[in-house]
Amino acid sequence: MTSPTPSPVSPTTRALTPVSKVLRLCLHALLFGLLALAAGRAVADSAPRAGWAIAACAVLAAVYVGGVRAPAVHGSPRAGALWLAGLGAAWAALLAVSSDGLWIAFPLYFLELHLLRLRWGVTAVAVTACAAIGGYLAHSDAVTPGAFLGPLLGGAVAVATVLGYQALYRESERRRELIEELITTRAELAAAERSAGILAERERLAREIHDTLAQGLSSIQLLLRAAERALADGAPALEHIGRAREAAQDNLAEARRFVRALTPPDLEHGSLAAALERLCAGVPGPRVRFSLSGSPRVLPTPYEVALLRIAQSALANVVRHARAGRAEITLTFMDASVTLDVVDDGHGFDPSSVASGSSGSGDGGFGLPAMRSRAETLGGLFTVESDPGQGTAVAVTLPLPLEHVEHPEHPEHPPHAARSSHTSRTARSERPDAVEAL
DSSP states (O other): OOOSSOOSSOGGGSOOOHHHHHHHHHHHHHHHHHHHHHHHHHHHTTOTTHHHHHHHHHHHHHHHHHHHHOHHHHHOHHHHHHHHHHHHHHHHHHHHHOGGGGGGHHHHHHHHHHHSOHHHHHHHHHHHHHHHHHHHHHHOSSOOHHHHHHHHHHHHHHHHHHHHHHHHHHHHHHHHHHHHHHHHHHHHHHHHHHHHHHHHHHHHHHHHIIIIIIHHHHHHHHHHHHHHHHSOTTOTHHHHHHHHHHHHHHHHHHHHHHHHHTSOGGGTTSOHHHHHHHHHHTOSSSEEEEEEESOOOOOOHHHHHHHHHHHHHHHHHIIIIIOOSEEEEEEEEOSSEEEEEEEEOSOOOOHHHHHTTOSOOTTTTOHHHHHHHHHHHTTOEEEEEEOTTSOEEEEEEEEOOGGGOOOOSSTTSOOHHHHHHHHHHHHHHTHHHHHHHO
8 A cells, every 4th residue: 555645765666564464464354354244234134225235245345356456556546546436435335225334434544544645535534434424323313422433533543543654664764774874884884995905005015015126126236237347348247247137127127017006096097196186176075276386207106105195184184174165285396305285274173182192083183193104104204284273284295216306407505305394394384375375
């Protein structure tokens, strides 16, 4: 049976639950039992119109069975209303020839409330109760309060029962949807954790290969070149040293290929700047802008991975904690270093409280130490500046390896350490202006 009021999931669109099946069987049993009672009493009392009463009971049973077995009755409100009209006509005929037809009103109440909308269902129940009262009065000379109270109380009980069942059904559906959502969320979380674990292991392997195997092979090449220069021309060992240097070079190229293969997917299809720009475009919530300063160059894979992960972690903090409306990521290439700044206009926080573990943030304050660890692993400098109500600025500066440093034309330029320190102080001092410029 369809529900008279809209629900999140219509009962007609879902298989009947065991409780619904039992209720339906009880309704069938109630109706046929009352019809059998009316027909039996007509025969037992030798009523003048017993034949008509039995015929009316048979017609009512036939109309009921036909509607129960007709799919259109359960799927179309119009078909359900027509079926109820046929049942009502057959019941009126039974009520006209037998006062025992009065009891059929009770199962009709439930049918009307299930097949019609609530407003029309309650109206149909009231009409049915009035018809039952009129039928009883037509067959009885005495007028008693029970003649009125019985059908009316029966209708009220039916309305209360159906409304209570519908409320329980809706609550059950909400619980079912919540459980399904929790199961789906748990599966998505498990998949995300597996993916994060795979990416973290790939990053670790790439970093280990780069820092150990690749660096060792590069050192072997340098030593073999030095050995070649130290030997005299025509020395017998020169040929073996040359072959060893070529083998070391081939293996170094293979190690670098492994490192590139283990690069995070965000860096597989473009540069670090392109990955950061895609990251800014996909952030939900605040409007994030990306800017690039200086002359871009290819960075070692561990540097790109570290900068990308720091940017992702910083933006995650902006989305979850800062309640910011705008944020900006700036990637700056300098002669001997690369700097990443993440600035937002959120409500800010006290960095000392995070450092002491008393911030009470939802992630326990592990994001900032992880970012600092990534930067310090590569010999970089990580700083956080924030005040309550003043936004937050995260800055990381990584010194470039010697082979990636652009040598200045003028020897009077200051050393790298002093340049990086000065740049970091300048970026931090200009943070309020940067926030305003957003």
